[in-house]
Amino acid sequence: MGCFSQRLKALPPYLFVELDRLKAEAVAQGVDVIDLGIGDPDLPTPPHIVEAAIEALKKPENHHYPSSVGMLAFREAAASWLKKRFGLNVDPQKEIVTLIGSKEGIAHFPLAFIDPGDIVLVPTPAYPVYHIGTLFAQGQTYFMPLYEKNGFLPDLEALPPEILKKAKILWLNYPNNPTSAVADLDFFKQVVAFAQKHQLIVAHDAAYTELYFEDFIPPSILQVEGAQEVAIEFHSLSKTYCMTGWRIGFAVGNQHLIEGLTKVKNNVDSGVFQAVQEAGIAALSGDQACVENFRQTFKGRRDVVIEGLKKLGFDLHPPLATFYVWAKVPEGYTSADFSAKLLKEAGIVVTPGHGFGDPGEGYFRIALTVDQKRLEEAISRIADLKL
Ligand SMILES: *Cc1c(COP(=O)(O)O)cnc(C)c1O
Numbered sequence: 001m002g003c004f005s006q007r008l009k010a011l012p013p014y015l016f017v018e019l020d021r022l023k024a025e026a027v028a029q030g031v032d033v034i035d036l037g038i039g040d041p042d043l044p045t046p047p048h049i050v051e052a053a054i055e056a057l058k059k060p061e062n063h064h065y066p067s068s069v070g071m072l073a074f075r076e077a078a079a080s081w082l083k084k085r086f087g088l089n090v091d092p093q094k095e096i097v098t099l100i101g102s103k104e105g106i107a108h109f110p111l112a113f114i115d116p117g118d119i120v121l122v123p124t125p126a127y128p129v130y131h132i133g134t135l136f137a138q139g140q141t142y143f144m145p146l147y148e149k150n151g152f153l154p155d156l157e158a159l160p161p162e163i164l165k166k167a168k169i170l171w172l173n174y175p176n177n178p179t180s181a182v183a184d185l186d187f188f189k190q191v192v193a194f195a196q197k198h199q200l201i202v203a204h205d206a207a208y209t210e211l212y213f214e215d216f217i218p219p220s221i222l223q224v225e226g227a228q229e230v231a232i233e234f235h236s237l238s239k240t241y242c243m244t245g246w247r248i249g250f251a252v253g254n255q256h257l258i259e260g261l262t263k264v265k266n267n268v269d270s271g272v273f274q275a276v277q278e279a280g281i282a283a284l285s286g287d288q289a290c291v292e293n294f295r296q297t298f299k300g301r302r303d304v305v306i307e308g309l310k311k312l313g314f315d316l317h318p319p320l321a322t323f324y325v326w327a328k329v330p331e332g333y334t335s336a337d338f339s340a341k342l343l344k345e346a347g348i349v350v351t352p353g354h355g356f357g358d359p360g361e362g363y364f365r366i367a368l369t370v371d372q373k374r375l376e377e378a379i380s381r382i383a384d385l386k387l
Contacts, residue, residue: 010135012128019352022343034378036366037349039177041242041323043297045279046290049241052282056275066271069262070098070250074277078235078250081284085209086220094255095228097262100272102207102236102249103129105261108268109203109232109251110137110169112260119167123154124357125178127205130171142167145359152181156194164198173205175218178356178365179326180319182212188221195230201257202231207249210240210291212321213299222253232257239323240291241283248272248280298323301368301375308379325366326353330387335361346381 019037026033044050056062069075075092082088090096099105106129110120116138122130124143134141142163144154154172172191174183195202202221209218221231232253238244251261265271272280305325306318316327329338335352342348342364353363368375 007136007138011132019339019343019349022340023349026343026347031347033343033347033349034370034374034381035349036368036370036378037351038369039239039324039367040244040369041239041294042369042371043242043294045241045243045246046283048286048290049243049279049283053246053275053279056278059275062274062278066274066277068265068269068271070096070271071274071277074098074272074280075250077281077284078252082220082222082252086223088220088222088252090222090252091255095258096250096252097258097265098272098277099234099249099251100269101238101247102205102234102251104247104269105234105249105251105265106130106203106205107133107136108264109261110134110139111264113168113201113257114139117166119163121154121159121163121167121170121200123171123173123176125353125360125363126171126356127173127177128356130173130203130205134169139168140166143357145357146176146179146181147359148179152176152179153183153187156190164200167198167200169201169203170195171203171205172221173207175208175211175319175321177208177322178324178351178353178360178363180322180324182216182218182320184216185219185223188219188224188227191221192224192227192230196226200230202227204231204233206233207236207239208322209235211295211298211323213295213302213318214320216320218321228254230254232261237280237283240294242294243279243283246276246279248276298368301370301372304372304375305366305368305379308376309382312379312383323368325368326363327366329353329362329364333387335364339364341385342382345385346378348378348381 075096079090079092110133114137118139119142120134120139122141123146131141146152204221234251236249335354339352351365353360
């Protein structure tokens with residue numbers, strides 16, 4: 001039988017295997033497990049979006065191959081949403097491509113611009129796909145550590161000149177998974193100037209721009225003057241509208257970058273089911289009150305966790321955005337020890353910080369994807385632990 005390819009062999013070990021095994025074991029033993037591990041909202045997709053899909057499902061014209069770039073009507077809805085939300089003026093024909101969830105676009109993008117040996121600048125800790133997409137394109141990842149002392153922003157000036165010479169793409173993700181940090185327009189301005197100086201493509205993963213809780217409204221990097229020359233931004237309907245299972249998102253930005261990604265997609269996929277695109281249109285063009293409701297729900301959950309853990313002496317800050325709480329493990333524990341203890345002694349699944357990259361060591365991530373009652377239960381179980 002065929003051996004796995006070098007590119008599969010080069011994949012980092014799946015750090016969550018041991019945790020998944022322990023979780024399955026606990027469930028089998030009848031433990032009432034509270035799963036705060038996965039970043040998948042528990043709330044249903046709003047009814048008006050589901051209804052739009054049901055109607056769209058009945059139309060025979062939606063039963064055929066879609067185009068891989070997406071229906072123009074969906075891209076127009078995305079353009080209008082970008083205009084309303086960020087004040088952007090983008091051409092839906094040339095500056096937007098529909099994605100089968102933003103993960104698909106993020107994974108494929110390096111195939112369009114990376115040759116073997118080219119360097120891709122990837123934050124760490126981070127969503128794993130920036131690095132994996134680089135590996136699949138035979139590029140080389142150079143990791144940019146995100147430290148709390150820098151607000152979990154990369155220190156661009158610390159990047160070595162010899163790395164910058166070979167670097168082609170710079171990945172960013174704000175509001176950030178897993179640290180829940182945000183970036184303001186000033187930071188994005190610095191990034192755009194830096195990218196222009198060093199001839200880098202900026203690829204910004206904007207999956208969490210709509211899940212904010214306070215006065216800080218997360219910006220798009222495309223609001224920066226000149227960003228259209230260097231940047232592509234990946235948007236997702238998954239977190240904003242609780243649509244993770246539907247698989248729909250889009251990329252927007254520089255025409256040449258969109259064209260490259262579209263060429264890859266033309267050759268590997270046939271686009272998003274049109275009924276799902278029609279649901280996406282309903283989401284982006286419809287009443288946004290559902291998004292405000294989601295924000296309120298996650299904010300309530302955030303406050304339960306932050307207040308509860310603070311009382312227990314944990315070192316953490318209330319996140320301004322995302323549905324994650326990124327907290328330091330108590331003194332004397334590694335991320336792995338502490339996560340294992342929470343599971344074994346409290347029946348709680350969290351994600352150990354080092355699973356997202358080495359600088360995540362010493363942290364754990366809580367996903368606010370169960371209701372307040374369950375979160376209160378989790379806090380009271382943690383209170384009962386000997387730490
Ligand atoms: C959830 C998530 C995505 C992917 O979302 P899709 O469902 O593929 O649109 C992308 N980036 C980050 C950081 C995420 O957490």
